[in-house]
Amino acid sequence: MSKQTVFDKVNALEGLCSSSCQFLWDNPEVGGTEEKSANYMRKLLKDAGFTIVNEEKLPHAFYAEFGSGRPVIAILGEYDALPGLSQKVCPVREPVKDGAPGHGCGHNLLGSASVTAAIAMKQVMEQEKLPGTIRFYGCPEEELLCGKVKMAYYHMFDGCDCAIAWHPASSNMVVDQCYLASAYARFYFTGISSHAAFAPELGRSAMDAVELMNVGTNYLREHVISSARIHYSSDNCGFPPNIVPSKANAWYCVRAPKMSDVKSILDRIEKVARGAAMMTETEVEVKVEYGCCEMRPAHKFADVTHRVMTETPMPQYTAEELAFVKSMQDSLKPGAAEKDRASYGVAADAVLHDGVCARDLWKQVPNSASSDSGDVSYMMPMTSFTVANLPFGVAPHTWQSTALTGSSVGAKAALYAARVIAGVAYTLLTEPETTGAILKEFRDAHVEYTPMYTE
Ligand SMILES: [Zn+2]
Numbered sequence: 001m002s003k004q005t006v007f008d009k010v011n012a013l014e015g016l017c018s019s020s021c022q023f024l025w026d027n028p029e030v031g032g033t034e035e036k037s038a039n040y041m042r043k044l045l046k047d048a049g050f051t052i053v054n055e056e057k058l059p060h061a062f063y064a065e066f067g068s069g070r071p072v073i074a075i076l077g078e079y080d081a082l083p084g085l086s087q088k089v090c091p092v093r094e095p096v097k098d099g100a101p102g103h104g105c106g107h108n109l110l111g112s113a114s115v116t117a118a119i120a121m122k123q124v125m126e127q128e129k130l131p132g133t134i135r136f137y138g139c140p141e142e143e144l145l146c147g148k149v150k151m152a153y154y155h156m157f158d159g160c161d162c163a164i165a166w167h168p169a170s171s172n173m174v175v176d177q178c179y180l181a182s183a184y185a186r187f188y189f190t191g192i193s194s195h196a197a198f199a200p201e202l203g204r205s206a207m208d209a210v211e212l213m214n215v216g217t218n219y220l221r222e223h224v225i226s227s228a229r230i231h232y233s234s235d236n237c238g239f240p241p242n243i244v245p246s247k248a249n250a251w252y253c254v255r256a257p258k259m260s261d262v263k264s265i266l267d268r269i270e271k272v273a274r275g276a277a278m279m280t281e282t283e284v285e286v287k288v289e290y291g292c293c294e295m296r297p298a299h300k301f302a303d304v305t306h307r308v309m310t311e312t313p314m315p316q317y318t319a320e321e322l323a324f325v326k327s328m329q330d331s332l333k334p335g336a337a338e339k340d341r342a343s344y345g346v347a348a349d350a351v352l353h354d355g356v357c358a359r360d361l362w363k364q365v366p367n368s369a370s371s372d373s374g375d376v377s378y379m380m381p382m383t384s385f386t387v388a389n390l391p392f393g394v395a396p397h398t399w400q401s402t403a404l405t406g407s408s409v410g411a412k413a414a415l416y417a418a419r420v421i422a423g424v425a426y427t428l429l430t431e432p433e434t435t436g437a438i439l440k441e442f443r444d445a446h447v448e449y450t451p452m453y454t455e
Contacts, residue, residue: 001128003311006426009120010419017116017418018411020044024108025406028081028101031141034060037079041115041138048119050136055154060140061147063156066122067133071435073425074135074163074380075121076373077114078107078142087402091327095399102402105143106168106389109405109414113166113387116414117421124426132429135160139372145182146290148372152379152451162301162381162438164424165373166417168405169386170394171344172314173357173365174306176297178384180229181259182370183266183291183452185252187213187273191282193239193246203244209273209280210234210248216272217252224265229255229368255370259293259378259452291452293374296445298381301438302359305383308423309356315412317352325352325409328400329391337393346392352409353388378449381442385420389413 010017020040027036038060042052045064054062063074085102086095096102103109118136125132137156141147151157189210194203214232221230231253239245252269256262270286277284317325329337329351341350343365344357376382389410394400404410428435 001124003423003426006120006124006422007313007419009123010116010415010422013116013120014415016044016119017112017415020112020115021108021411021414024079024111025103028086028103030083030101031080031144031147034080034140037111038062038138038140041077041079041111044115045118045136048122050122055151055156057154058140058150061151061156062138064118064136065133067125069131069133071161071428072133072135072159073428074137074157074160074376075114075118075421075425076137076139076163076165076376077111078139079111080107080140080143082143082397085397085399085402087399089403089406091324091331091403093399103405104398104402105396106401106405106410107142109168109389109410109417110166111138113414113417114421116418117425120418120422121425124422125429130429134425142372145292145370145372146453148375149290149292149451149453152375153453157376157379160380162428163376164421165376165382165384166421167384167386168389168410168413169396170340170388170390170392171353171357171386172309172355172388173362173386174302174309174359175295175362175384175386176299176302177295178362178367179295179371179374180255180257180368181262181292181294181374182253182255183262184289185266186287186289187250187252188285188287189248189277189282191244191246191280194244196242196244200244204281205244206248206282207236207239207245209276209282209284210250212279213250213273213276216276217269220268220272225256225261227257228261228265230265230269257294259291262291288452288454292370292372293378295371295374295382295384296377296447298377298383298438298442300441301381301383304427304434304438305385305420305424306359308427309385309420312416312419312423314354315416317409317412321407321409322352324407325391325404328404329393331400332393337391340392344392351391353392375449375451378447381438383424387413387417
């Protein structure tokens with residue numbers, strides 16, 4: 001069987017792929033509430049002959065398995081939406097429902113393409129009697145950066161050899177190393193309440209401690225690596241100003257290029273918090289909620305993905321579809337597309353990326369987001385790529401992005417992604433020496449991993 005036959009199997013599932021994109025888009029569920037989306041995906045896979053494996057503690061997470069023996073290939077899928085991004089498929093801001101969620105990050109395409117590729121690969125494996133195992137991973141709560149961390153904590157990825165991930169974006173590109181590692185921590189301060197005017201000397205303010213902690217952290221900023229980011233919000237637990245507050249909390253998020261940097265910065269912030277508690281004679285309790293790792297490179301795996309991307313037929317858009325994409329770009333402020341065009345080295349009037357980026361172009365495209373897929377790359381070699389469904393200048397997490405992920409442009413981009421995933425999986429199943437080299441590169445790196453999550 002040639003790769004073209006694999007692509008044909010995927011193309012024959014175009015109806016399944018586009019109705020799945022549409023169903024998820026029509027039923028947007030934010031992280032933690034993905035019941036309909038997860039059940040829809042479970043049904044598609046069960047009907048196609050996969051065995052569904054659930055985890056009792058995580059109702060919206062699962063994996064669906066077909067085949068036996070190695071390699072065990074994980075295809076990652078997501079399906080959560082974003083709050084407040086409801087939007088019709090039209091070039092002006094017009095929600096389907098005011099204040100409702102919407103698929104502004106394109107996870108409707110992400111989940112659907114991955115399911116389509118998994119089902120197509122089952123057909124290919126049956127036809128060719130290929131040994132090996134395909135697993136589709138239904139991963140909830142990606143937007144909260146914790147779904148895959150929790151799945152790792154509950155050992156749902158045990159037994160996998162390698163993973164394939166993708167994301168809708170404004171280019172067709174292999175991504176070798178990206179995402180900032182991040183972690184969330186809460187600092188609970190406890191003091192002593194008192195009348196703020198009558199007996200302030202008897203009070204010990206937890207809010208003072210929070211304020212001093214934030215001031216201390218702002219001084220710390222100068223002495224951490226410049227690529228780190230520290231964000232916080234504070235909560236006075238509802239105390240009015242005429243009572244010395246006995247409770248107050250700070251909620252922190254730290255990001256940095258590597259998890260080791262995140263951990264060391266968090267340790268230093270904890271010292272600042274303990275100093276603030278000492279200054280104010282309050283107590284502090286620290287709870288690191290969860291964190292997700294940066295994406296580790298898997299160079300040999302990325303080589304394969306890049307090769308497959310260049311072999312895979314690109315989506316063909318109609319003049320009407322391209323005019324719609326252009327109208328979305330035109331809805332931006334003048335000049336908004338220039339930064340993207342410069343990063344990808346395309347023409348000054350380019351609208352939608354229509355080629356495949358050079359193998360190492362990812363190095364010159366700034367990426368300051370985080371994803372819990374990073375944790376998967378710490379457990380096994382993982383490849384990741386992006387597919388263009390957004391015109392240059394349109395960022396994810398915008399109403400324009402929701403409109404595009406609900407359009408036929410999004411569905412065609414998803415089908416291209418499914419062809420690439422299936423092509424990569426087919427290579428892994430039929431070229432044992434290539435797969436062996438990918439696994440060896442990961443083994444030789446001696447990566448250690450513990451999920452940063454507490455129940
Ligand atoms: Zn996303």
